[in-house]
Amino acid sequence: GENVEQHPSTLSVQEGDSAVIKCTYSDSASNYFPWYKQELGKRPQLIIDIRSNVGEKKDQRIAVTLNKTAKHFSLHITETQPEDSAVYFCAASPTDKLIFGTGTRLQVFP
């Protein structure tokens, strides 16, 4: 079955810097790759997603890239702000479920 690895597990940046989180997946049948943000004590919320027929997608300060050949995808956050501090999860969907990565705790220091 699908296995999703996520790195790093923690990431600390200064406000205004960029943050990059990387994920790899194992099942070449996976065709949908969402990213979720989970603030402390809250539910995971979808922030951006990408499908296997697209290489890159951007939404304001966040962007996601996908390399199907290498089976990896990344989340890029530019001009980070303290409110970006949260746990971020990548996920992959081979068919009927989302398989999540282990999460990255991002801390943005003012």
Place this chain on the structure above:
Amino acid sequence: DTAVSQTPKYLVTQMGNDKSIKCEQNLGHDTMYWYKQDSKKFLKIMFSYNNKELIINETVPNRFSPKSPDKAHLNLHINSLELGDSAVYFCASSQGSADSGYTFGSGTRLTVV
């Protein structure tokens, strides 16, 4: 109006008890899921239902039994609770398959003492 709602938000109970968590979605989605988030924040799928039919049953102990009376509701009943069941349980829903994206409920924090 909350899209995916879970009750209760917090549940503290003793080992050996039986408890239920309820989930309702008003999005008109066809598919609902239960995920368990452990203390290390790892999100692991337990079950999914599509239009009241069980689609996914991961390697979950038989003490866990989901029930979907209609496509807007998916409840989780847990028998003989153990310390290791302590976690946050999230309900989620999607329109059709998972690649349309999930909407998560607010979670139920279960503590077994």
